[in-house]
Amino acid sequence: KLDELRTQLADLDGPGLVREITRLPAAKRAVAFRLLPKDRALAVFEDLDPSVAAALLSQLRSDVGSSLVHDLDPDDRARLFDELPASVVRRLLSGLDPHEAQMTQDLLGYPPESAGRRMTPEVAWVPSDATVGQAIKRLRRLGNKVETIYMVPVLGQGRRLEGVVSLRGLLTAKRDTPLIDLVADPISADTHEDQEVVARRVRDHGMIGLPVVDHEKRLVGVITVDDAMRILAEEESEDAARAGGTEPLGRPYLATPVWRIVRSRIIWLLVLIAAATLTVNVLDYFEETLEQVVALALFIPMLIGTGGNTGAQTVTTVVRAMSVDDIGLRDLPRVLGKELSTGLLVGAGLALLAGTLAGVIVDARVGLVLGVSLVAVCVLATGAGALIPMLAKRAGVDPAVVSAPFITTLVDASGLIIYFLVARAILGL
Amino acid sequence: KLDELRTQLADLDGPGLVREITRLPAAKRAVAFRLLPKDRALAVFEDLDPSVAAALLSQLRSDVGSSLVHDLDPDDRARLFDELPASVVRRLLSGLDPHEAQMTQDLLGYPPESAGRRMTPEVAWVPSDATVGQAIKRLRRLGNKVETIYMVPVLGQGRRLEGVVSLRGLLTAKRDTPLIDLVADPISADTHEDQEVVARRVRDHGMIGLPVVDHEKRLVGVITVDDAMRILAEEESEDAARAGGTEPLGRPYLATPVWRIVRSRIIWLLVLIAAATLTVNVLDYFEETLEQVVALALFIPMLIGTGGNTGAQTVTTVVRAMSVDDIGLRDLPRVLGKELSTGLLVGAGLALLAGTLAGVIVDARVGLVLGVSLVAVCVLATGAGALIPMLAKRAGVDPAVVSAPFITTLVDASGLIIYFLVARAILGL
Incomplete structure (x- = not known):
């Protein structure tokens, strides 16, 4: 065995x-x-x-x-x-x-999730007054003791970072060239910066490694490209979890005991079910209308389901676009414009379909109620789906915590209010 | 200006x-x-x-x-x-x-999204009968014409890939060492392999570059670590979109016209609203029960909302765990076990809360109906959320297309059936 x-x-x-x-x-x-x-x-x-x-x-x-x-x-x-x-x-x-x-x-x-916490402190660096030949000799000697020799920090007085050279640059230059001729302005990270921001910097600049410096610009470590990939994968897992309305497990699924899974989910479920009591209040308030036309109840799950799905689509798209820096706070008007137009168009399409269906099953007036409500709910859902994550960012909250389930639950209650107000108006109740 | x-x-x-x-x-x-x-x-x-x-x-x-x-x-x-x-x-x-x-x-x-389509065809390679010194000389000459010289494919007769050496390995070795002494067994990709699989291979092995070979093992290109990071970011965006029930935009948000956004979403919304007609049928079927106890309608949005949220949590967790290879098909029994237990536990917690609430607002028996239904719906939702993406994978479908909205809609109709059957049994209708 x-x-x-x-x-x-x-x-x-x-x-x-x-x-x-x-x-x-x-x-x-x-x-x-x-x-x-x-x-x-x-x-x-x-x-x-x-x-x-x-x-x-x-x-x-x-x-x-x-x-x-x-x-x-x-x-x-x-x-x-x-x-x-x-x-x-x-x-x-x-x-x-x-x-x-x-x-x-x-x-x-260093603080958890900071660049300092994730960096490698063992770095191959070269002094800024060296020649290319001296630098290569030094790297040959250090080669097996450090994580990378492909991105090489160049240090001046007091370990201060003056720039970086690539091993490729060193190898293709003449041996007696002063190092200083090859040095590129360093892109670096501060020890206290957030690991995700730093990892994205590595990706955006296509770097093999990023020097990490303290507040006096002294080199203290390096974040390598594999560190960056690992950090990004972890952060993606966290964002994916939040998008589904759970806390991240922070460990591999099969290695997570059930009580930890329950803990990661129950908090959000409690918040959401508390928010869902709003729907109970709304329906309670309109109970008389509901009793008069019980047929209205038939379309409640479809109506709020569609609102939820439309909201989920928007919030997913907007949160992702924010997390890859495609959009920022200053783009709020443009994002809102696009999303409200999208809501209007998809709402109209769905209203036509579902309104006709309701017209056939019940009668034309209930069909009209459902159609009008669907358009309004879709516009509401896309608006809320765009606005809320952007406002969260403005308030300094990670937009990734604004999950699809959160928007869905929020849209449920307001969607019901719209539905019954439209019903009262059209059916003359 | x-x-x-x-x-x-x-x-x-x-x-x-x-x-x-x-x-x-x-x-x-x-x-x-x-x-x-x-x-x-x-x-x-x-x-x-x-x-x-x-x-x-x-x-x-x-x-x-x-x-x-x-x-x-x-x-x-x-x-x-x-x-x-x-x-x-x-x-x-x-x-x-x-x-x-x-x-x-x-x-x-090469096919779209294949390794061949994304590789760089300009590669610095060295012949397997060279010495370390000869290899370094060659790399110094090629250094500025290729994307990377840090991972160097070693080729034998007919450009066949025999292995790879790292520039670090070359630099720290003696100049007259035969290259063949340093060569590591190559981890490589085939031209027709999926770009995401290949990019993850780069990440998992912590590589700077991955040689790409044709079906006769001849070197045709290399996927560098920056290619891999870019591919992974694109694939993450696609998965995030699918998780929210939309088709990926495939381009930056602000550069996407509204008609393209609408197109990316309306398909799924139409599928989902068609699925939601099931809920209309279920309610239509139970209309008599509903007319007898209109108070049952009060808790419909809360019940199906909770089912949807629980399902969304599970499907998000399971799809992510599959996409990072934490779980595979053979783990189905373990995953199902964990999720059903989780469903039972969170269901019991929520039932206690919401059942009490319904007991206070309406009466104890309706509270009991809601509580029992919530437990059943949560178990159903976690079960479906685990089973469906795994069955999708088994059927060769990307599990990422099994979105939270999809599970939600599916759970809605079955949740309603459970609710009314429980109501009939407990209330004796």
Whole structure:
């Protein structure tokens, strides 16, 4: 049985192995992990989600765990420590050599989700008074000790960042060229900047790495392009979760216990069901109208469903456009214009269809009520779907928390009011 | 006025300038573009969304346009040609030198969204019988003509890919080492593979570039890490759109005319409103029950809203977990188990709250009806939200098309059936 598992694991490539270890139930994970050859074990441990790595660590012998933690890069180690109890962190820190321990503690000193927390502190840099030849020689020596030598910060007095050179630039230049001739103005990040902003900077500028500096412009680390890709993937997962009206799990699905899944969802559901009591009030208020024409009730789910769907479409589109910086706050009038026009047009199309249907099933006047209400609800939904995330951003709230379910619930109650007012007017109740 | 605009544009960095040109109305875009110095203009043109670049091209003098197109990389040019009318493409191709024209046509020969379509055909490679010193010499010579020299494919007889070396590996090795001693087994992509799969391979393996080979394992190009980041961002935008029940716009929001926005949404709305007629049928069927206890109508929006929200949460979580490969088809039983348990638990919590509310507003028996129905609807919604995207994947359909609005609408009708059956049983109608 164990031999079978060992063969099966040996056939997997790096990412496949990480996935397989992650999806195993916690009890089996340590068993599988122990079957791996030492170098593969470290590579897997580095790439595991920190929550999974932390759980695994508690199941390994303490000396095995310490040795794994010792071999991690400082940034991966800091992310792991975030998931561990303070007492375990203290024990592990005391087992590290002082330089490694210090680097890790420095990283943990930066705020969560900041560039400082995610950067690699071990950087290959070159002094600004060097020549190209001297720089290359230095990089050959440092090559195996740092994460990247392709983007090279150039430092002046007191480790101050003066610019960057690319290894490509160095290699294609003459050896005796002064470095300063090749230096490009650095695009950099501050230690306290948000990790997502910084990762997007790496992507937008097509960079291999981005120097991270402190408030005195001294180099303290680098965010590499793989860090950036990992950060962006995490942030996308968070945004996707919020769009569906849940808190992000922050860990792989199969490694998340049910109580954590429930916790990530129940908060929003409670908020939404509280908001939905508005619909009960509205219907209660119009109960007499409803009793007179019970047929009106037939179309309530269709009407508010359509409003919800239209609102979900708008909010998804607008939140995404904001998150990729296609639109900003100053574009509010243009966005609102586009969305209200869209609402009017799709509303008219749907009203024609559903109004006719209601006309056939009940009578022409109820068909008219439904048609008019649908147009109004669609315009309301697209308007609210555009306005609310933009106002959230204005108020300093991440627009991603304005989810489709939130807009849907909001539009439900107001859609019902419209429906009954239109019904009263047209049916003369 | 123009001077003001010129100053304003000069203050922006590269990505900022691309965003600003993109968000200008089409008529102003050409004006602003002409104000840019020549090298900035090319850099911006390269980074514009292909649809925007195509629109801009039609507003520029034809010789200016030809010169821009001439200076593009072959892969960017192919993407632009995709957005242009065939007659314009023919004219532009005839203006290119034969080698550039051939490279572009080769790329356009691969299927859309394939690795071949997105790769850079200009690659720095080294022959497998070279030494490290010879390889470095070759890379120094090619350095400025290719997109990357950091990941270097090693080719044997007939351009067959034998492996890759990193520039870092070359630089830290002795000059007379035979290259073959450094070569790592290549992770590569086939020309016809899906661009998203390939981009994720780049991310998962933390690569700078991925060699692309034809069916005889001959090197034909490379997908660089910036290509991968761009592809992933596009695919994330598509998934986000689908999650909200719309077709992806495939272009920046402000550069999309209203008729295109309407087109991206109306299809799904029509499908959903057609599905919503089921709710009309269900209510029609139970109309007598509804007439007897009109108070039941009060809680319809709350009940189906909650079902929809719970379903939206599940489908969002499950689709995301599938898209990041956290779960696969073989995990169906575990996923279903987790989701049904979650549904039961959140349903019970919500039932307690809403059931009490209904008990107070109407009476205890209606409260009981609502509570029981809520539990059933939540379990139904989490079950459907887990099952349907996984069945879609099994059927070879992208699970991302199973949107929250789709699940919501589906759960609405079945939720109503449950509600009225429970009501009939408990109220003895």
